[in-house]
Amino acid sequence: MHQTRRSFIRAGGAAALLAAFGAALLKPGRALAAWNKGAFEAKSAVDAMRALGMANAEDSKAIDIRAPEIAENGAVVPIDITSSIPGTTSISVFIEKNPFPYTGTFDFSQGSVPYVHLRVKIGESSPVRVVATAGGKHYTTVKEVKVTIGGCGG
Amino acid sequence: MAEPMKIRATLQGDVADVRVLMAHPMETGQRKDASGKLVPMHFIQTITAQLNGKTVFSADVSQAISRNPVFAFKVKGAKAGDKLSVTWQDNKGEKRTDEVVIRAGS
Amino acid sequence: MRHALVLGLFAATAAAPWPQAAAQTPDPTAAEFDKFREIMEQDNPAELFEVKGEELWKTPRGPKNASLEKCDLGLGPGVVKGAYAQMPRYFADVDRVMDAEARIVHCMITLQGFTYEELAKAPFSSLVRTPEPVSIVTYVAAQSRGMKLASPQNHPKERAAYETGKAIFHYRAGSFDFSCASCHGVDDKRIRTQPLPNFTKPDQAIRAVQGWPGYRMTGGVMHSLQWRLNDCYRQQRFPEPGYTSETLSALLTYVTVNANGHVYRGPGIKR
Amino acid sequence: MRLASAGLLAVAAALLASCATPQRDYQPDALAMMKRDFHARGIAGMDRLNQDSVQAACNTYKDEPPQGVAEKLQKEQLATIKWPADGKLLGDWKSGEKIAQNGRGMAWNDKGGVGGSCYNCHQVGPRESSFGTVGPSLYQFAKKRGYGADIQRYAYGKIYNAKAYSLCSQMPRFGHVGALTEQQMKDLTALLMDPASPVNQ
Numbered sequence A: 001m002h003q004t005r006r007s008f009i010r011a012g013g014a015a016a017l018l019a020a021f022g023a024a025l026l027k028p029g030r031a032l033a034a035w036n037k038g039a040f041e042a043k044s045a046v047d048a049m050r051a052l053g054m055a056n057a058e059d060s061k062a063i064d065i066r067a068p069e070i071a072e073n074g075a076v077v078p079i080d081i082t083s084s085i086p087g088t089t090s091i092s093v094f095i096e097k098n099p100f101p102y103t104g105t106f107d108f109s110q111g112s113v114p115y116v117h118l119r120v121k122i123g124e125s126s127p128v129r130v131v132a133t134a135g136g137k138h139y140t141t142v143k144e145v146k147v148t149i150g151g152c153g154g
Numbered sequence B: 001m002a003e004p005m006k007i008r009a010t011l012q013g014d015v016a017d018v019r020v021l022m023a024h025p026m027e028t029g030q031r032k033d034a035s036g037k038l039v040p041m042h043f044i045q046t047i048t049a050q051l052n053g054k055t056v057f058s059a060d061v062s063q064a065i066s067r068n069p070v071f072a073f074k075v076k077g078a079k080a081g082d083k084l085s086v087t088w089q090d091n092k093g094e095k096r097t098d099e100v101v102i103r104a105g106s
Numbered sequence C: 001m002r003h004a005l006v007l008g009l010f011a012a013t014a015a016a017p018w019p020q021a022a023a024q025t026p027d028p029t030a031a032e033f034d035k036f037r038e039i040m041e042q043d044n045p046a047e048l049f050e051v052k053g054e055e056l057w058k059t060p061r062g063p064k065n066a067s068l069e070k071c072d073l074g075l076g077p078g079v080v081k082g083a084y085a086q087m088p089r090y091f092a093d094v095d096r097v098m099d100a101e102a103r104i105v106h107c108m109i110t111l112q113g114f115t116y117e118e119l120a121k122a123p124f125s126s127l128v129r130t131p132e133p134v135s136i137v138t139y140v141a142a143q144s145r146g147m148k149l150a151s152p153q154n155h156p157k158e159r160a161a162y163e164t165g166k167a168i169f170h171y172r173a174g175s176f177d178f179s180c181a182s183c184h185g186v187d188d189k190r191i192r193t194q195p196l197p198n199f200t201k202p203d204q205a206i207r208a209v210q211g212w213p214g215y216r217m218t219g220g221v222m223h224s225l226q227w228r229l230n231d232c233y234r235q236q237r238f239p240e241p242g243y244t245s246e247t248l249s250a251l252l253t254y255v256t257v258n259a260n261g262h263v264y265r266g267p268g269i270k271r
Numbered sequence D: 001m002r003l004a005s006a007g008l009l010a011v012a013a014a015l016l017a018s019c020a021t022p023q024r025d026y027q028p029d030a031l032a033m034m035k036r037d038f039h040a041r042g043i044a045g046m047d048r049l050n051q052d053s054v055q056a057a058c059n060t061y062k063d064e065p066p067q068g069v070a071e072k073l074q075k076e077q078l079a080t081i082k083w084p085a086d087g088k089l090l091g092d093w094k095s096g097e098k099i100a101q102n103g104r105g106m107a108w109n110d111k112g113g114v115g116g117s118c119y120n121c122h123q124v125g126p127r128e129s130s131f132g133t134v135g136p137s138l139y140q141f142a143k144k145r146g147y148g149a150d151i152q153r154y155a156y157g158k159i160y161n162a163k164a165y166s167l168c169s170q171m172p173r174f175g176h177v178g179a180l181t182e183q184q185m186k187d188l189t190a191l192l193m194d195p196a197s198p199v200n201q
Helices: A006-008 A014-023 A038-042 A045-051 C002-016 C028-043 C046-058 C101-111 C116-121 C132-143 C156-167 C180-184 C202-209 C225-235 C246-257 D002-020 D026-036 D055-061 D068-080 D093-101 D142-143 D147-158 D182-193
Strands: A063-066 A077-083 A089-096 A104-107 A113-120 A124-133 A137-147 B006-014 B016-020 B044-050 B054-061 B070-076 B083-090 B095-101 C089-090 C097-098 C189-191 C194-196 C209-214 C221-223 C269-270
Touching: A006 C194, A014 A063, A038 A045, A045 A089, A063 A137, A077 A124, A077 A137, A077 C028, A077 C046, A104 A113, A104 C101, A113 B044, B006 B095, B006 C046, B016 B083, B044 B070, B083 C002, B095 C189, B095 C209, C028 C269, C046 C132, C046 C209, C046 C269, C089 C156, C097 C101, C097 C156, C097 C246, C101 C116, C101 C132, C101 C225, C132 C221, C132 C269, C156 C180, C156 C246, C156 D026, C189 C221, C202 C209, C202 C246, C209 C225, C225 C246, C246 D026, D055 D068, D142 D147, D142 D182, D147 D182
Parallel strands: C209 C269
Antiparallel strands: A063 A077, A077 A113, A089 A104, A089 A124, A104 B054, A113 B070, A124 A137, B006 B016, B016 B070, B044 B054, B044 B083, B083 B095, C089 C097, C189 C194, C209 C221
16 A cells, blocks of 8 residues: 555554554445444544545546635535546545545536545534545645634634 | 534536524534533434435534534436435434435526 | 634634735636636525515414515505615604615514514524525615615615714714724725725716625625624624614615616625 | 706706705704714713714814814823723733724624724735725735834824824724723734734735
8 A cells, every 4th residue: 555645644553554454344335334433533634535435546637626715604605616536436525634634525427527525524624625536546736725703703 | 303404406508506404402412501411412323315316425524513404405417307316324323314306597 | 613614714824835815806716716707606505585585475373463565665555566675764654764674674573473673683684594684685775686776865864864874974083083984985995805886976886785685605694784784783893783774774875876877687696 | 048048947857846845954963863872882872972172073074173163172082092001002912902803892792892893994914814904904004104103103003093183083992982892992003013923014
């Protein structure tokens, strides 16, 4: 498994191991799998990606993330994701600074277009990582979203 | 009791643009109520969309999805008059399904 | 959520190797908000409340087991289409000017038999409850989508409401010496990152009406103008204005008449 | 001829307009209506609707009082400022930053004064990009104006009672109304005046 990703270096080895062990029990890969508790409860994006068998995702420019540079309100941040990688079957989203970064996986079947719009809670300014899966391989890209304080703070 | 969803499914060529509004609190389990007690986690976990009974889109999601969730996706090979249904299920086992007929785009 | 969010933000801003603070000129932040505002409005959870409000309007309820379909919103009993865009207005049966929510509450009392006390007890949305008038006013407002605002100034009491509302708008008092105009009486200012429209000017007054009732991202609840004004007065450090009181109808008359002629886009989405 | 009738029309229109917009003062109506419609809640009593001399002058003159009125009242306001007994005006800028960030205090859901709400209206420290523009930027406050005793005194006095310096300023009188304690105002003064404060970097 490649460990070239920046966030891997930051990840605690023990935690990663534990997550990998959990993932093995829960069968990595999503096809027909139940809601992946191990991945959803992982406290880092890298652990969640391991639990999902996506840790070896390679950087790709063929995934487009449309999200605000500065979100008006972290409680509702709109994100549009489109993958132009041929044969994309799923898109997964990780908000790296959230307490539980893994936010969800969207599966496309019967030729539905690999596009999804979702709205998420982002607790503090954070990279939003997207992994697209095509032909059993994983591709990834990231976009930074800043959240601000608005209103009177009262 | 789960409240109805609002679903819009409009054709653009042979692609149906589907937009869904769901009524759900999406509690993270980290919020405290007025009396200072933690409100237990309560959030949608799975979503399935079917075109004439065949699954075309599905999702597993976390409590980080915003309250009263909004999703949009695109279904290829749809025709005006096709039936599109959406089902969600939350961590308490609550479920809701709503169905619309796909409309021709304007 | 909100509290946790704010705390998180402090941590983030303290730690972030922030570059230079932005210049004070009209900023890219507002432009970025506007860009995504449109996307947010396209699919607005407010629609969920609109549907609920319609059901509440049409269902026989209350001690008198009546629907609101005989409620006169100013265009005749039961006419909902376009009524919101023509309020506040004078109503002869109560001999005062009423805004939309004040009129709906009046109808719930007279037609359905609810009491003002029960409706005014907890009139604003929380995470666990959306009061019925809030959903109903969302439905009523949606029935004026795409219409031009035309709050009338024909009756002497409508004109008096405008002038009184203007005086209320400019009245400075309270612990912080604020009036509504302290924040909304000059051009091109903002609180934190939030732009402050100048409601004394017609082209900006529309922003007092546009987007309300609004689905508020903070907390994810539906709020009406009654809530907006109540919370303004809280932050103005004033005592609390009565729910659906004439003071609030007068204020709404002032800003709506200033905005007359602008197209109302229906229930919106707010920060 | 055509010019003359156009002139007449204009006069008629002006007359009509002046009839349509009565010149009478609606402030008494407004105040009576508010006194009837508002109620006390929490710490926000009905007395808050009453105008003090400063508010009355600003309301009457629409924030532009004649020079004589302004000078007299500003002098009165200046006399209300209680300067710290120990003579020290600078506290801890780090807690000053926290006070500047906090937008709470004096509202009906507060127990009393809490924060200074500074960032709501002012740019202050360079790290916070969420700042308002109702008031002027305070970034590099002392670096631009100097670190001397007179500027320190101005900063403290302005926070204590902004109306002593500009009668109808939109800035609250934090010390005068008890929204901030002496220590809090010292900390805020330090945030603006301390050479080590990020404000002056």
